[in-house]
Amino acid sequence: MSQSSIIFEDLDPPKRLLMGPGPVDVYPSVLEALSKPMLGQFDPQFTEYMNQVMVLFRQVFRTENEWTLLIDGTSRAAIEACLVSMIEPGDRVLVPRFGRFGFLLSEISKRCGAEVITLDAEWGTVFEPDQIADALKSHAPKYVTMVHGDTSTTMAQPLEEIGPLCREAGTILHIDACATLGGNPLEVDDWQLDVVTAGLQKCMSGPPGSAPTTFNDRVAEIVSNRKHIEAGIRPDGFENADGPCISSNYFDLSMLMDYWSPSRLNHHTEATSMLYAARECARVILSEGLEQVFKRHRSVNAALRAGLEAMELKLFGEAKYRMANVTGVVIPDGVDGEAVRRDMLNDFGIEIGTSFGPLHGKIWRIGSMGHVCRQEHVLRCLDTLTTVLQRNGASTPSHVGVDTAENCFGADK
Numbered sequence: 001m002s003q004s005s006i007i008f009e010d011l012d013p014p015k016r017l018l019m020g021p022g023p024v025d026v027y028p029s030v031l032e033a034l035s036k037p038m039l040g041q042f043d044p045q046f047t048e049y050m051n052q053v054m055v056l057f058r059q060v061f062r063t064e065n066e067w068t069l070l071i072d073g074t075s076r077a078a079i080e081a082c083l084v085s086m087i088e089p090g091d092r093v094l095v096p097r098f099g100r101f102g103f104l105l106s107e108i109s110k111r112c113g114a115e116v117i118t119l120d121a122e123w124g125t126v127f128e129p130d131q132i133a134d135a136l137k138s139h140a141p142k143y144v145t146m147v148h149g150d151t152s153t154t155m156a157q158p159l160e161e162i163g164p165l166c167r168e169a170g171t172i173l174h175i176d177a178c179a180t181l182g183g184n185p186l187e188v189d190d191w192q193l194d195v196v197t198a199g200l201q202k203c204m205s206g207p208p209g210s211a212p213t214t215f216n217d218r219v220a221e222i223v224s225n226r227k228h229i230e231a232g233i234r235p236d237g238f239e240n241a242d243g244p245c246i247s248s249n250y251f252d253l254s255m256l257m258d259y260w261s262p263s264r265l266n267h268h269t270e271a272t273s274m275l276y277a278a279r280e281c282a283r284v285i286l287s288e289g290l291e292q293v294f295k296r297h298r299s300v301n302a303a304l305r306a307g308l309e310a311m312e313l314k315l316f317g318e319a320k321y322r323m324a325n326v327t328g329v330v331i332p333d334g335v336d337g338e339a340v341r342r343d344m345l346n347d348f349g350i351e352i353g354t355s356f357g358p359l360h361g362k363i364w365r366i367g368s369m370g371h372v373c374r375q376e377h378v379l380r381c382l383d384t385l386t387t388v389l390q391r392n393g394a395s396t397p398s399h400v401g402v403d404t405a406e407n408c409f410g411a412d413k
C-alpha cells in the first residue's frame, strides 16, 4: 500500500497505569468534560465558563489575584508567557536551580534577553533562605524565577520565607508550580508569590495542554506598561504604552488580560476542550477539599516510600524536602533500570519514570498523584516492581513491600 493512502486503525491506546512524574491518568469526569460540544469563543455560556475558571483557580492557588487564568499550551507555555511579558532585554534575573527545570527557567530568561545570574544547589537538595537572601543582596535582581517542586530530583523548595525576602528586596518572584499545584500546599498570597505558573498533567490530573497561571497587580502593572495591541483589533483611541513591545504575540500577557477581562478583546481562540478539562480538574479537587487532597498525596506517597524501603531500595534526596507526589528511587547496583521500566510497561501496563542529566540511569521516579494517588495503585505498583526486580536479578524480598505499605494504609484509617 502506498504511504499516501494509509489511514491506520481506530485510535485505541493501551490501558496504562501512569506512575511516573507526569502526565498521569486523568479523573474520569475530566475525560468526559473533554468530549463535551464546542461553543463559540464569545458565546455567553463560554465566556461564563472562562469567568468560572478564574473563580475556581483563585481557590486552587489560594489567591485573591484578579489575574488568574489559563495559558493555552503546556506548563512551559505559561512560563514563557510570564517571563517574556515581564523581562526586558538587560533586566537582571536570578535563577536558583536545584534540578533540570531550574535550567529551563534560566534558558527561557536568557532567550528573553535577561542578564541571568544562576545559583546552583546539588541535585537532591534545595536552598536555605539565607542563600537566597545573600544573592538578593549581592545581585539586586529585578526578577527571581525558581521551581517549587522539581520533578527531575523530586525535591520541593520551601517558599514561605523566600516570597517575603523577595518582596522586601523589591524583586518580583516567579514560581514554577507545574508539578506541585493541587497536591502540595501552595499559598500564593500568604507566601507573597508574585506570579505562579502551573500545568494540569501532574497533581491536577488533567491532560497536558493548559497552564493555570496567576499574577498580582505588581506584575499586571509591569506588563501593562508594555501594552501594544495588534493593529487589526486595536480599539479607537488606544495608545500603545511607552515600554518596549512584548516580543511574543501569542504569549503577550497584556493582550491575554484583555481577552480574559470583560472587554473580551479578541486574541487567540481559547482552547475550548482544554478549558472544559481545566474547569473540571479544579472542580474535582475543590470538591474533595484542598486540605484533604494534600493529605491524600502525603499519606499515599508515604506508604509507597515505606514499601520501597522495605524492599531494600534506597530513596533519593533529602527526605525532609521530598515532594508529596513523586519519589526518586536509586536503581540498585547490577540492575538494568531501563529493562525494569520496560518490563513494567510491556508486561504489566505500569509506567514509572526515568530521569535526566546527572541522574539519568541512576534513579527511577515513581509518582502517585491526582486520580492515581490511591491505595490500590500503590500496592499494584509495589507488587509489580518486586516481581520485575526479581526477574531482573535483584535480591528483592517477596511481599514485604506490599505488606508494609498496606500496614501504613491500615494505620491511616
Ligand SMILES: Cc1ncc(COP(=O)(O)O)c(C=O)c1O
Binding pocket: 022, 074, 075, 076, 077, 101, 147, 149, 150, 151, 152, 176, 177, 178, 179, 199, 208
Ligand atoms: C517542574 C516542572 N516545570 C516545568 C515542566 C514543563 O512542563 P511542560 O512539559 O508541561 O511544558 C515540568 C514538566 O515535567 C516540570 O515538572
